[in-house]
Amino acid sequence: MSSDRTIFERLAAFQTRYALLIAAVAVVIAAGSVPFVMRLGLNSSWEALLPSDKPSVRDLDRIRGRIGGFNTLIVAIESKSHDVDAMQRFARDLIPRLEQLPPSLARSVDYKAGVMSDFVYDHRFLYAKLSDLEEAKDALKKRLDYEKAKANPFYIDLGEGPPADPAVVIERLQKDADKARDKAASYPGGFFVHPDRDMLAIFVRSDLGGGDAEDIERLVTLIRHDVAALDPSHYGPDLTVHYAGNLVLSMEEHQAIKHELLTATVLTVVLVLLSIYVFFRNWRSLFILGGTLVVPVIATFAIAQMSVHYLTTSTAFLGSIVIGNGINPNIIWLARYFEERRHGHDPERAIERTHHAVWLATLTASLAAAIAYGSLIITDFRGFRDFGIIGGVGMVLCWFGALGLLPVVCALNERVRPLVKPGVVRGRNVYGALFSRAVFAAPKTIAVTSGVLGLAAIALIGWAVAHDPLEYNFRKLSSEREDATAAQRINHHVGDIASSASTGNGIAVVVDTDAEAEALQDELVRLRDEHDAPWGSVTSIYSLLPTHQQEKIALLGQIRSLLGEYRPYASPKVEKQIDENMPPAEITPLTKADLPEPAARPFTERDGTRGHLIMVGRKRGHSVWDGKYLVEWAQALRAVRLPDGSRPPLAGRAPVFADMISSIVTAGPRTIAVSFFATLALVLVAFRRTRERLFTMGSLLLGIAWMGGTMALAGMKLNFLNFVAFPITFGNGVDYGVNVMRRFAAEHELHRAEGGNDDAAVRAAIEETGGAVILCSLTTVIGYATLFTSANQAINSFGAAMSISEVTCLVAAVITMPAMLLITGRRHARTEPTTTEPGGAEPARDAG
Numbered sequence: 001m002s003s004d005r006t007i008f009e010r011l012a013a014f015q016t017r018y019a020l021l022i023a024a025v026a027v028v029i030a031a032g033s034v035p036f037v038m039r040l041g042l043n044s045s046w047e048a049l050l051p052s053d054k055p056s057v058r059d060l061d062r063i064r065g066r067i068g069g070f071n072t073l074i075v076a077i078e079s080k081s082h083d084v085d086a087m088q089r090f091a092r093d094l095i096p097r098l099e100q101l102p103p104s105l106a107r108s109v110d111y112k113a114g115v116m117s118d119f120v121y122d123h124r125f126l127y128a129k130l131s132d133l134e135e136a137k138d139a140l141k142k143r144l145d146y147e148k149a150k151a152n153p154f155y156i157d158l159g160e161g162p163p164a165d166p167a168v169v170i171e172r173l174q175k176d177a178d179k180a181r182d183k184a185a186s187y188p189g190g191f192f193v194h195p196d197r198d199m200l201a202i203f204v205r206s207d208l209g210g211g212d213a214e215d216i217e218r219l220v221t222l223i224r225h226d227v228a229a230l231d232p233s234h235y236g237p238d239l240t241v242h243y244a245g246n247l248v249l250s251m252e253e254h255q256a257i258k259h260e261l262l263t264a265t266v267l268t269v270v271l272v273l274l275s276i277y278v279f280f281r282n283w284r285s286l287f288i289l290g291g292t293l294v295v296p297v298i299a300t301f302a303i304a305q306m307s308v309h310y311l312t313t314s315t316a317f318l319g320s321i322v323i324g325n326g327i328n329p330n331i332i333w334l335a336r337y338f339e340e341r342r343h344g345h346d347p348e349r350a351i352e353r354t355h356h357a358v359w360l361a362t363l364t365a366s367l368a369a370a371i372a373y374g375s376l377i378i379t380d381f382r383g384f385r386d387f388g389i390i391g392g393v394g395m396v397l398c399w400f401g402a403l404g405l406l407p408v409v410c411a412l413n414e415r416v417r418p419l420v421k422p423g424v425v426r427g428r429n430v431y432g433a434l435f436s437r438a439v440f441a442a443p444k445t446i447a448v449t450s451g452v453l454g455l456a457a458i459a460l461i462g463w464a465v466a467h468d469p470l471e472y473n474f475r476k477l478s479s480e481r482e483d484a485t486a487a488q489r490i491n492h493h494v495g496d497i498a499s500s501a502s503t504g505n506g507i508a509v510v511v512d513t514d515a516e517a518e519a520l521q522d523e524l525v526r527l528r529d530e531h532d533a534p535w536g537s538v539t540s541i542y543s544l545l546p547t548h549q550q551e552k553i554a555l556l557g558q559i560r561s562l563l564g565e566y567r568p569y570a571s572p573k574v575e576k577q578i579d580e581n582m583p584p585a586e587i588t589p590l591t592k593a594d595l596p597e598p599a600a601r602p603f604t605e606r607d608g609t610r611g612h613l614i615m616v617g618r619k620r621g622h623s624v625w626d627g628k629y630l631v632e633w634a635q636a637l638r639a640v641r642l643p644d645g646s647r648p649p650l651a652g653r654a655p656v657f658a659d660m661i662s663s664i665v666t667a668g669p670r671t672i673a674v675s676f677f678a679t680l681a682l683v684l685v686a687f688r689r690t691r692e693r694l695f696t697m698g699s700l701l702l703g704i705a706w707m708g709g710t711m712a713l714a715g716m717k718l719n720f721l722n723f724v725a726f727p728i729t730f731g732n733g734v735d736y737g738v739n740v741m742r743r744f745a746a747e748h749e750l751h752r753a754e755g756g757n758d759d760a761a762v763r764a765a766i767e768e769t770g771g772a773v774i775l776c777s778l779t780t781v782i783g784y785a786t787l788f789t790s791a792n793q794a795i796n797s798f799g800a801a802m803s804i805s806e807v808t809c810l811v812a813a814v815i816t817m818p819a820m821l822l823i824t825g826r827r828h829a830r831t832e833p834t835t836t837e838p839g840g841a842e843p844a845r846d847a848g
Helices: 002-017 019-038 055-064 084-098 115-122 130-151 166-185 213-230 246-280 283-307 318-342 347-378 382-416 430-441 443-466 486-494 514-531 549-569 572-580 597-603 627-638 653-686 690-713 722-753 758-789 793-831
Strands: 071-079 108-110 199-206 239-244 507-510 613-616
Touching: 002 019, 002 347, 002 382, 019 283, 019 382, 055 507, 055 653, 071 084, 071 213, 071 246, 071 486, 084 199, 084 213, 084 239, 108 597, 115 597, 130 166, 130 549, 166 572, 199 213, 199 486, 213 239, 213 246, 239 246, 239 486, 246 283, 246 318, 246 486, 246 758, 283 318, 283 382, 318 347, 318 382, 318 722, 318 758, 347 382, 347 653, 347 722, 382 653, 382 722, 430 443, 430 758, 430 793, 443 690, 443 793, 507 627, 514 613, 549 572, 597 613, 627 653, 653 690, 653 722, 690 722, 690 793, 722 758, 722 793, 758 793
Parallel strands: none
Antiparallel strands: 071 199, 071 239, 108 199, 507 613
């Protein structure tokens, strides 16, 4: 103890005498951190949550080098008066400008809707069904034989009647060919025009991803500039242009998160400062705590920029959380400092005594929180790992700020005017008085009720685990706003124009050779048809080519010959039909190289190679938002092998979401175990008595049980973000129990030495330290509650889970644990009223 005293005496003297110098160094650190914080970006894409070694991420990296244009920006030209001509004229003028956009932003522009239909009509004979051609040949031959026989003067009609008129067969072939022509005609001017004739869509294909927010905004800005230069109103008075597609939705999500991030941070600061004022009832405490916290918080995010480089959906709101959590040791320190000043100690002595009283409790609590965050670092799931790095660093720096910078700020304030008048006794704080009254009124009732609620919570947790606690509905992880954005409305409307392949909801499979592509497509179709594999359409560039071409060419040669022979027997009308539908004399098989560029583009690599990409669609009746189906879909495709035994790379929503779920299932329990045992070790080190250790850990586990039970009762499911609430709660939740128990231990020895019982020790622990602990919990809850400013449901769920944990762990630490201490203390006093257990804390108020 004497060595501790010497250390804290020297530290207090140094902080008091060199306060200005230390403050100047802190300002330099904060100023030096600002440029790094300014470079800290936000990547709101799902892939950013996964580590680089996950199959979906590795596959994406492999495929991106070969295939581009995965994402789409839709330029939607709208006319409520259905002025198709105006929309087409504007589109014709706009498209050349869009095609001049930088290749790094826009890979291609799709606008030719009927090009494939025109191609099919031009080669209609090869696209005819093989069975129809065989039937036409047989019918023509029979009719020709009949006509030749009938021309024979010795022909005898046996009453069987003539064979079918070839005109019927010719009309059917013509009708099949006309289907392609009709489909092309459904797109006026060859553009993607909605059936209601109120919208024309142009698809800008891009290599940009959800994490390229700045480049997406740049792309949109350039397109807006081109649109403004043309002025849609010059083409039609009601002509308007809107922007949609998954790139625009990603941009809107990114912008919304940035706005919500700022709102949450400002709201956190305001509410935290207000709660601090209510507790301390001292305006200067706001500036002291606020000014002290600025340095470690800014430094935390500067380190974040250097270590994780950018924020993700899971870490975007850590500013509010670090503020709400990191202020806790500062509150504990300042509350004790004010208490020491009221006892008449001068600032330097008050700083020294405060250091000695709170350093171990605050260090234990801060380390527990840091280790709880740090437990997330052991996972390979980046959504957890980055959260752990930033949160853990933040807790450590805020503790150093509490013991290193806060005393300096107090010393500087004391030079201006004393913060507290010595000898002035403050009334009972509003946060601790109510809890103290409740504990002393009915300790046994509290203990029994807490036990019953704990058992009920465990039963609810068991029920939730048995019914699978994971969230598989990925709609509940996205943003949900009251009003659909213009982009969402346009996306829905454009869905009536473009095929589902344009929405990007399929899985892309990439191979290296034509032979692999054809073999893999056949295998995927076989697995789907024969083994009910969990996918639907299987499309490649070969799906655009006619089948059985050699057989058809042979049949068409025979049909041409038969039509030529039949022509003399035909009526003028049929003769005209024959001329219009006569197969060409020379027909060559179509290859992938013959396909029109817009049709082949989705299957074309960056170097121009065609045909090595296969698109696998979802199975009918299943949703791309169903996590269980996405896992099944991705796993089934990953099990497919090429002829050489290798696995082809996949790209799409399903593999990414499947890896997210796999990471949570694998990493979640491991992080919880690490956090629990690390917290247990800290508690064992912080306390020497078995009762103190058991009560501290018991209150934490009770709080966590209540948290889990409450979440289960509310029907909350675990997702990639709120899962971290459990390992974090071990560190955050033990904070309150440790601080209350440390104060109780010190007061226990003091009052026992004076011949008293534990009542006074429990009262002091609740009303003094407990009041500060309640304020700590309140500021932390504020940090989490402000997450509800976000429209993102995953972030909301994390805020809800952590707010619940704060309340339950606080109640367990400040109500249940003191009630148990009161009950056991009174029982012990009745049996051994003057006995003191060996190994207790030093009977001095300084041993806080």
